Amino acid sequence: MDREILIVIQGGLIQEVYGIPPGVVVRVKDYDVDGCEEAHLKQDRDGERYFEGVWTSEDSCGPPGT
Numbered sequence: 001m002d003r004e005i006l007i008v009i010q011g012g013l014i015q016e017v018y019g020i021p022p023g024v025v026v027r028v029k030d031y032d033v034d035g036c037e038e039a040h041l042k043q044d045r046d047g048e049r050y051f052e053g054v055w056t057s058e059d060s061c062g063p064p065g066t
Contacts (some may be wrong), residue, residue, distance in 0.1 A: 014053055020060035028053040 005026060006018040012032065020026055029050045033041055041049045 017055045017060055020055055020057045022057045024057065026055040 008016040031050045033049050
């Protein structure tokens with residue numbers, strides 16, 4: 001069976017991340033930053049602002065439906 005990482009997005013926000021194996025980091029850059037507090041934003045090489053979400057195996061939910 002293939003290994004899979006499942007990311008659940010609802011309302012434009014990541015709600016849950018499933019199946020992150022140890023040693024793997026899931027990093028999401030969200031460039032839809034209207035209304036976000038400046039203190040929570042980062043800036044990329046091109047000067048674009050984004051919010052960064054980071055998940056590891058410790059943050060991962062169990063298999064869907066558990």
